[in-house]
Amino acid sequence: xxxxxxxxxxxxxxxxxxxxxxxxxxxxxxxxxxxxxxxxxxxxxxxxxxxxxxxxxxxxxxxxxxxxxxxxxxxxxxxxx
Amino acid sequence: xxxxxxxxxxxxxxxxxxxxxxxxxxxxxxxxxxxxxxxxxxxxxxxxxxxxxxxxxxxxxxxxxxxxxxxxxxxxxxxxxxxxxxxxxxxxxxxxxxxxxxxxxxxxxxxxxxxxxxxxxxxxxxxxxxxxxxxxxxxxxxxxxxxxxxxxxxxxxxxxxxxxxxxxxxxxxxxxxxxxxxxxxxxxxxxxxxxxxxxxxxxxxxxxxxxxxxxxxxxxxxxxxxxxxxxxxxxxxxxxxxxxxxxxxxxxxxxxxxxxxxxxxxx
Numbered sequence: 001x002x003x004x005x006x007x008x009x010x011x012x013x014x015x016x017x018x019x020x021x022x023x024x025x026x027x028x029x030x031x032x033x034x035x036x037x038x039x040x041x042x043x044x045x046x047x048x049x050x051x052x053x054x055x056x057x058x059x060x061x062x063x064x065x066x067x068x069x070x071x072x073x074x075x076x077x078x079x080x081x
Numbered sequence: 082x083x084x085x086x087x088x089x090x091x092x093x094x095x096x097x098x099x100x101x102x103x104x105x106x107x108x109x110x111x112x113x114x115x116x117x118x119x120x121x122x123x124x125x126x127x128x129x130x131x132x133x134x135x136x137x138x139x140x141x142x143x144x145x146x147x148x149x150x151x152x153x154x155x156x157x158x159x160x161x162x163x164x165x166x167x168x169x170x171x172x173x174x175x176x177x178x179x180x181x182x183x184x185x186x187x188x189x190x191x192x193x194x195x196x197x198x199x200x201x202x203x204x205x206x207x208x209x210x211x212x213x214x215x216x217x218x219x220x221x222x223x224x225x226x227x228x229x230x231x232x233x234x235x236x237x238x239x240x241x242x243x244x245x246x247x248x249x250x251x252x253x254x255x256x257x258x259x260x261x262x263x264x265x266x267x268x269x270x271x272x273x274x275x276x277x278x279x280x281x282x283x284x285x286x287x288x289x290x291x292x293x294x295x296x297x298x299x300x301x302x303x304x305x306x307x308x309x310x311x312x313x314x315x316x317x318x319x320x321x322x323x324x325x326x327x328x329x330x331x332x333x334x335x336x337x338x339x340x341x342x343x344x345x346x347x348x
Binding site for chain 2: 018019021022023025026029030053056057
């Protein structure tokens with residue numbers, strides 16, 4: 001996969017739904033359209049739900065990757081305000 | 082605005098909504114709402130707007146809490162009987178959400194102070210229980226160009242409308258003059274179902290949040306009539322009246338009038 005520029009990184013390990021998405025949403029709201037948010041998390045449920053919710057909000061999911069036994073890394077590109 | 086962890090949790094169900102989000106919640110936190118009356122309608126409106134995190138909520142009412150209020154005025158309690166309603170409500174709201182600045186005004190609103198009182202507020206809510214106040218509030222909001230969410234209840238029926246001066250009709254476009262004293266009975270004389278102000282106040286609080294968020298369609302130019310007995314909502318279109326005495330092309334009411342203080346027996 002082509003390496004994307006990450007404009008903002010958040011670590012939401014330890015959080016559960018819905019705060020995982022709430023924190024991710026607040027982070028992306030503060031960014032510019034076209035910028036990429038990287039999210040580090042350790043909730044399997046959230047690794048499924050955050051990408052779904054981000055698509056519902058009109059953003060693009062660039063990557064969902066399980067990086068070790070417990071953690072996932074998501075890349076989301078902001079597409080609209 | 083940076084939310085604290087508590088605020089992220091408290092407002093999470095708002096922040097998740099695409100129409101609200103963190104930015105919308107920030108608008109809510111910066112909003113100032115002025116509520117006339119701390120009774121049947123003022124209680125649920127103030128309660129929900131407090132829960133929603135409206136930054137500043139002022140309430141004006143001259144009455145003290147009575148036992149007969151508790152059947153519907155949900156911000157008051159047995160142990161606040163005898164206390165000014167605005168103080169009783171402020172206690173309740175502050176306990177619910179310390180983020181909100183609650184301003185309690187224990188006085189009767191009058192033509193002498195209304196324009197000064199509402200001048201710093203974004204939205205005005207009418208939860209008054211009498212026609213002189215209703216017309217005073219309407220005329221003042223038209224003159225000050227303040228959005229007004231008006232509600233009324235009696236027996237099993239309630240109505241709501243949202244007045245955006247300069248855009249839609251006002252209360253006088255709908256009913257040019259108050260009805261003659263004694264024609265329309267008061268809640269005191271006619272009764273009211275205790276839940277009814279919860280429904281109507283809930284609708285008013287919803288309109289207030291939509292005004293703050295600038296989302297959705299307002300009850301502008303429409304009167305929503307709810308019948309609790311029939312379980313029906315009817316929307317009646319209300320055209321703007323070009324010859325309305327207060328918001329028409331050539332208004333005849335250009336300053337606040339002597340609204341009859343002794344209009345009805347209801348306080």
